[in-house]
Amino acid sequence: MSKLFLSILLCAAVTFPATHMAFAVRIVTTEGIETWLVAAVPNTGAANAQGINTDWIKRNIGISEEELSKPENGPKAGDKLTGDPNFDWKVVKGRAGDHLIDFQRADIFGPHDNITAYMYLYITSDKDRKVDIWVGSDDSIKVWVNGKVIHNNPVLRGAGPNQDLIKGVHLKQGKNGLLIKICEQGGGWAGWCRIEPVEGLKASTDPQRAGNPIPLPKTVNIYFNDFLNLIGPSPGGAIAAVGRDLISEWTNRKYTEEDVANGKGIENKWEWERFPLAEHEAEGWKLGKFTNFGGNNVQKLAEEVFGRVGDLNNYTWYGYTIIISPDRRNVDLRVGSDDSVKIWLNGKVVHDNPVLRGSSGFQDTVPITLKPGVNRLMVKVCEQGGGWSAFIGFDNERDFQGLKVDASETLGFQAVDPTGKLRTTWGSLKGMR
Ligand SMILES: [Ca+2]
Ligand SMILES: [Ca+2]
Ligand SMILES: [Ca+2]
Incomplete structure (x- = not known):
């Protein structure tokens, strides 16, 4: 895929609302802005209360957080904050790959609890414009641009790319000040930020200089985002649940996981709408898209597709989709899950990870072989608590090139021949080539 095509895809992914997406995958970069001015204030109490609510800039240097976020008042490397040189303003770079700023790194601040970090960047824009700003944080986060609060999330969480989206942020022509506050309570302590689109923007940690153009992201994640979905209760914990055949339990043994992973009972709308669920709390199958790519995206899908608002625990999600490949190819499927995960390709288990963990992106690498034509993918993710x-997809454009991954367009509305091949869709696709 050429860089140009990639940037068109990136623009398409952010420009069209989810319901009008031309793609059944979401292309998301995990690469944040690399270089920042940072400073910290220790002993700031609970991250999501005293830490985030107290103006630690004002307490230390007299001007407010709001004032500091105006570019004419912003800091430069060497400026004092607490007076402890370990915590005063300095320029740091995020880690390789996603550019997450891990404040606990020995060359930044080292490990601390109940402490607040500030990140600062001067953004020079060639004109007045609106941008989207994506942030990630461990733990609570508040963001200002040019003297205005644009985001406040008093949360306790691990950090990852793209956790919160701040839409339609106004940048003025010339220099803008971006201030991010990250309050840490315990465990990890990190911040992450990217701006989209970056065309026409330069970033600098030096108030005297416009700096360099913000580069287009080099790495992208390609997330499959529409599935045929089934959810239901799975008491007894995620690790036990991922090892049990819940489809068999929920259908009184009319169908097994392997049946469905082979397309049985599921590839025609008239079949899946009558899927014989005996478990009355289970719901499905229903087409639905992920609209969120932070942690808890299955919970969000359960709310939006099934109306199951609130924190579901000891629950399991099955997602089913079709990958149409123009050729036989070996690819690395990338997978992230909270908690346990199992994946079938064309009826066979290709991944089985009985684990309790958080996730806000890819974690596991699953080498698979796609055959030419229709490939059936079934994913099972068992949630225990929290x-x-x-996250299912690719982090390599070459693996994805030429594939069609799309539950809503490839399932259920076409004639299916007796071997289960989606002849109409595949035929028309080939005809287009
Ligand atoms: Ca933490
Ligand atoms: Ca969990
Ligand atoms: Ca939960």
């Missing part, structure tokens, strides 16, 4: 999330 967040519930799933």
Whole structure:
């Protein structure tokens, strides 16, 4: 895929609302802005209360957080904050790959609890414009641009790319000040930020200089985002649940997981709408898209597709989709899950990870072989407590090139021949080539 085509896809992914997406995958970069001015204030109490609510800039240097976020008042490397040189303003770079700023790194601030970090960047824009700003944080986060609060999330969480989206942020022509506050309570302590689109923007940590153009992201994640979905209760914990055949339990043994992974009972709308669920709390199958790519995206899908608002625990999600490949190819499927995960390709288990973990992106690498034509993919993610999330896709454009991954367009509305091949769709696709 050429860089140009990639940037068109990136623009398409952010420009069209989810319901009008031309793609059944979401192309998301995990690469944040690399270089920042940072400073910290220790002993700031609970991250999501005293830490985020107190103006630690004002307490230390007299001007407010709001005032500091105006570019004419912004900091430069070497400026004092607490007076402890370890915590005063300095320029740092995020880690390789996603550019996450891990404040606990020995060359930044080292490990601390109940402490607040500030990140600062001067953004020079060639004209007045609106941008989207994506942030990630461990733990609570508040963001200002040019003297205005644009985001406040008093949360306790691990950090990852793209956790919160701040839409339609106004940048003025010339220099803008971006201030991010990250309050840490315990465990990890990190911040992450990217701006989209970056065309026409330069970033600098030096108030005297416009700096360099913000580069287009080099790495992208390609997330499958529409599935045929089934959810239901799975008491007894995620690790046990991922090892049990819940489809068999929920249908009184009319169908097994392997049946469905082979397309049985599911590839025609008239079949899946009458899927014989005996478990009355289970719901499905229903077409639906992920609209969120932070942690807890399956919970969000359960709310939007099934109206199941609130924090579901000891629950399991099955997602089913079709990958149409123009050729036989070996690819690395990338998978992230909260909690346990199992994946079938064309009826066979290709991944089985009985684990309890959080997730806000890819974690596991699953080498698979796609055959020419229709490939059936079934994913199972068992949630035990806290967040519930799933990420399935590729982080390599070459693996994805030429594939069609699309539950809503390839399932259920076409004639299916007796061997289960989606002849109409595949035939028309080939005809287009
Ligand atoms: Ca933390
Ligand atoms: Ca939960
Ligand atoms: Ca969980």
